[in-house]
Amino acid sequence: MKFECGDLERAFANPDLMTDAREHLRHCAACRDEYRIWNEISSTAKQLHQTWDSPDLWLRIHRGIEQQRPLRKRRWTQWKAAALAVAAATIAVVALLCWPQLMTFNAPTNGIRPATGSPRDFLTEQALRNVENSEAAYRRSIDELSRLAQPQLESHTVSPLVASYRERLLMLDSAIQETRSNVAQNRFNIHLQRELADLYRDKQQTLEEILTSGQRR
Amino acid sequence: MTWEVSVPLQFATALPDDPTDAELLESCKRGEIQAFERLYNLHATRMKSLAFHLLGSRDDAEDAVQETFLKVYKAVAGFESNSTVSTWMFRILINCCYDVLRKRQRLAEKPMLKEVPAQSKLTLKVALERALQTLNEQHRLVFLMFEVEGLKHSEISSVLEVPEGTSRAWLFEAKRALKQLLTQRRQVNEI
Numbered sequence: 321m322k323f324e325c326g327d328l329e330r331a332f333a334n335p336d337l338m339t340d341a342r343e344h345l346r347h348c349a350a351c352r353d354e355y356r357i358w359n360e361i362s363s364t365a366k367q368l369h370q371t372w373d374s375p376d377l378w379l380r381i382h383r384g385i386e387q388q389r390p391l392r393k394r395r396w397t398q399w400k401a402a403a404l405a406v407a408a409a410t411i412a413v414v415a416l417l418c419w420p421q422l423m424t425f426n427a428p429t430n431g432i433r434p435a436t437g438s439p440r441d442f443l444t445e446q447a448l449r450n451v452e453n454s455e456a457a458y459r460r461s462i463d464e465l466s467r468l469a470q471p472q473l474e475s476h477t478v479s480p481l482v483a484s485y486r487e488r489l490l491m492l493d494s495a496i497q498e499t500r501s502n503v504a505q506n507r508f509n510i511h512l513q514r515e516l517a518d519l520y521r522d523k524q525q526t527l528e529e530i531l532t533s534g535q536r537r
Numbered sequence: 538m539t540w541e542v543s544v545p546l547q548f549a550t551a552l553p554d555d556p557t558d559a560e561l562l563e564s565c566k567r568g569e570i571q572a573f574e575r576l577y578n579l580h581a582t583r584m585k586s587l588a589f590h591l592l593g594s595r596d597d598a599e600d601a602v603q604e605t606f607l608k609v610y611k612a613v614a615g616f617e618s619n620s621t622v623s624t625w626m627f628r629i630l631i632n633c634c635y636d637v638l639r640k641r642q643r644l645a646e647k648p649m650l651k652e653v654p655a656q657s658k659l660t661l662k663v664a665l666e667r668a669l670q671t672l673n674e675q676h677r678l679v680f681l682m683f684e685v686e687g688l689k690h691s692e693i694s695s696v697l698e699v700p701e702g703t704s705r706a707w708l709f710e711a712k713r714a715l716k717q718l719l720t721q722r723r724q725v726n727e728i
Contacts, residue, residue, distance in 0.1 A: 378577055
């Protein structure tokens with residue numbers, strides 16, 4: 321296939337002819353003019369692109385989409401909102417009912433035990449009993465841990481590290497004893513209960529460290 | 538006495554800065570309005586422009602774009618990704634425009650011609666605009682999408698559901714017809 325003068329259209333339709341066509345354009349003014357028109361069409365076409373601001377078009381689309389949301393979905397959303405409102409109201413009522421109880425439980429009572437007999441007092445008593453049972457179980461576990469660590473603590477050749485552990489345990493035991501006696505006087509004081517739990521936790525950690533260091537040696 | 542409770546927090550899925558077509562599609566299918574807004578920001582300008590060339594009025598073009606988005610919202614759940622969301626949207630837009638044109642024909646309205654300045658010697662831009670109105674519908678559509686809105690032949694073929702070669706051939710035919718019209722105009726002006 322060969323390019324012939326005046327046959328630019330065939331060259332545009334057939335890219336194989338374009339190399340020959342370009343070569344021909346160098347010498348032929350008529351074909352060059354025609355080629356210019358073809359290019360002008362493309363370059364002018366770009367100017368036909370229209371842009372204008374439509375500030376409310378997206379809002380219209382958004383509104384339209386909202387209106388088109390299936391009724392089922394809208395009902396479900398309404399149901400969810402109602403359920404949330406009911407749940408929030410229930411929580412508010414429960415919180416209001418329990419608030420005096422919580423205040424009694426948290427406030428330091430200075431050894432004065434709240435009067436028993438009412439259902440609310442029974443709940444407080446029950447909660448306290450749970451804490452005491454947990455504490456007793458925890459204490460028994462720590463005693464067991466102490467028994468395991470005892471040989472290392474009573475060894476004749478005590479390293480400085482073990483000596484420091486021993487000192488720490490003595491300190492913790494004395495603090496535990498003191499706090500327990502405070503708790504016994506003020507069983508409903510949650511801060512004292514927490515303090516006691518923290519001391520037990522420290523003791524447990526110290527005993528675990530002693531046992532681990534013994535295994536390493 | 539102390540305890541920790543870790544509750545996995547669930548946040549609404551946020552679109553990435555530059556979401557892929559598939560990510561946008563999934564978000565649209567979940568009905569997330571953000572995804573539609575992103576599609577709007579990405580394509581509305583070209584969609585408005587194309588609709589304007591088909592309908593001849595900015596108001597009608599905006600209405601067609603709005604209608605397109607509502608149709609996309611309704612149908613996106615069932616959209617099978619044989620094409621991209623954008624080409625699918627353009628296809629819907631073109632159909633919306635044709636609906637408007639058909640409605641106009643039913644109401645026996647005269648085809649709306651864009652206002653052009655009254656000049657004895659029209660600029661090439663205006664002449665091209667006028668010449669475009671006389672083209673075969675398919676050729677005009679391909680010309681508008683390729684030359685004016687900058688879509689690729691692969692995209693146009695997906696929008697019009699024709700082979701890519703057909704899209705190229707239609708563009709060539711459109712340009713050939715336009716060249717003839719513009720050459721005639723030049724000859725007339727020279728006379």
